[in-house]
Amino acid sequence: MSVDLRSKDEVLAERRKNRTGVFLISPGLLVLALFFALPVVILLAMSLYAKPPGAEIGEFVPGFELGNYATVLSAYWPELLRSFWFALIATVLALLIGFPMAYLVAVRLREHTLLQGILLVLLIAPFFSSFILRTQAWKQILADEGFVAQTLKFVAILPADGHLTATPFAVVAGLTYNFLPFMVLPIYANLGRLDTRLLEASGDLYASPITSFTKVTLPMSAPGIFAGTLLTFIPAAGDYVNSALLGNNRDTTMIGQVIDSRFFKVIDYPGASALSFVLMISILILVTIYIRRFGTEELM
């Protein structure tokens, strides 16, 4: 048994410090408990509710109906897979578009603070208008008589009777656009700290600009890319606005749309809850695998 060598005053001071810590985190804990933990428990409970024989629409009783999961999974697994597939493509596209943007603003324009500031504002500006409105605008951009569709038809990439709206292309384009800032900002914050003297050093050590990029810039911006991909993929996988506004009823339905209609149109609370839970667990598993595989020390 160890002997506590601390004086009484020290012990009291220690206790006081602990109490202050508890006091400081309690508001956060309370909010988390009320608005995260409790709803998750309710959601889990509701996903197991049963429909009694002869019940009206929207009438359920508490139960332990695991069959709810089997029912929704067998019915909606294609939408679930499609959600992750679309989110993955959108994340990759956002990375390909967003990294050069972040690099330009954070590294290339480092000496030009005014231009850097203007571009940063432009990057964040979309947040000042409504998400729905911006998604609606994409309908116009991709419309048959719009510039994009006309040009693509002119160069014969799109057949003369082809459409861009109500296609998987439109949904993925919308997802990519809407979540692009979540990719750019973490990468920007990371590249803003990149010491360009390291690039001079790698050039001095016979690395061509391309090699310097792959061996120094890219590995050093890994934490930013990591954060950006997570911040893009997770909300994109659960999104339903883009598929609802820019998609069709055949091959673009995402899981968020299904959950939405189960909850509010079909009034199938247990089914919607079960799907929500499946989505949550799937994302949790995918993200855990991703963190295990690519996670950097800074984030762990």
Next chain:
Amino acid sequence: MTTLAERTESITTSGADLHLSGISKRFASFTAVEDLDLLVPSGTFFALLGPSGCGKSTTLRMIAGLEAPSEGSISIGGQEVTALPSHRRPVNTVFQSYALFPHMSVLENVAFGLKRKKDKQAIQKAKAGLELVELSHLANRKPAQLSGGQQQRVALARALVNRPQVLLLDEPLGALDMKLRRQMQLELKKIQTEVGLTFIHVTHDQEEAMTMADVVAVMNGGRIEQMGAPRDLYELPRTAFVANFLGKSNLMRGTVTGQDNGMLSVDVFGRTILLPADRAVQTTGEVVVGVRPEKITIDRVAAAGANQLTGTVIDVSFTGTTTEYLVEVEQIGLIGTFSQNRGQQPAQEGDTVFLAWDAEHSFGLAGDESVNAGVES
């Protein structure tokens, strides 16, 4: 335990001549380097010495290919490299900030250049390089886990293992404390002698330049003021800037009144000071006469020596091995000198003293020089 010679064996190379001709570098608002000509023979430890902003770092960056000269050409070992990007030049740099890659281990850092050159023995050579700087035991650490002195040695090894024809050192010891700095100076000099590379060392520390380099070039305002062996520069400065920046000097204005037997007579406010004609930049008219503080003897009675001045002690400071004096000489101004503490009674403030030095120790500068040029404030 291997000897230094064995450890350096795999890295030894002959180095190459470095030739800068007519190099200028202009930025938007100022000229950093102006019409610079420089020939550094192969295997030389060459120091570029000057105050900050004198253009020495810009010169180094142009040799490395990190900055393009506005005019002029650079060649290494007879090969023109002016238009080559940095990654295709046979030079490596030890940066002031070390610029070690934080996401790589020490060994990966050292092997970086070798791997870019597709050297099959990259790891082996990198290990040998780490052994040279005695850091083999830290090969798997990340740079952030090393002390400043250790990081400095990794940066040195990372550059050395590539056997560059010219190794560039940009104030590599600037971030180290005094004691470590002196130790690294000796080590660097030893390594340079062993590997026989051409070293270009940029520094603002005159003592560092003098103790390490075979040849020192003193730079000021984008130009080389004077170049030569450290002793030659110190004993015979040709400009007031060199006289004041490299060590200390007492400079006095005067007029040449005659020449006899290779010795100029200079009238300095009524006193006659003798100055060898071959140690003077200019042998007629207005000149500046200089003498190093340690060449002057200070005594309470008139002493031997061709050149004599009388003055009043206004400041005495005891430094341990020596006592330093500031002596006010009428019209001429303050003269600094010191004497070894050999047990004699030091002069006191207010004492009248006699200053004397041999005529051969005087040096003459152009009369239009500012006597305060290059004085470190």
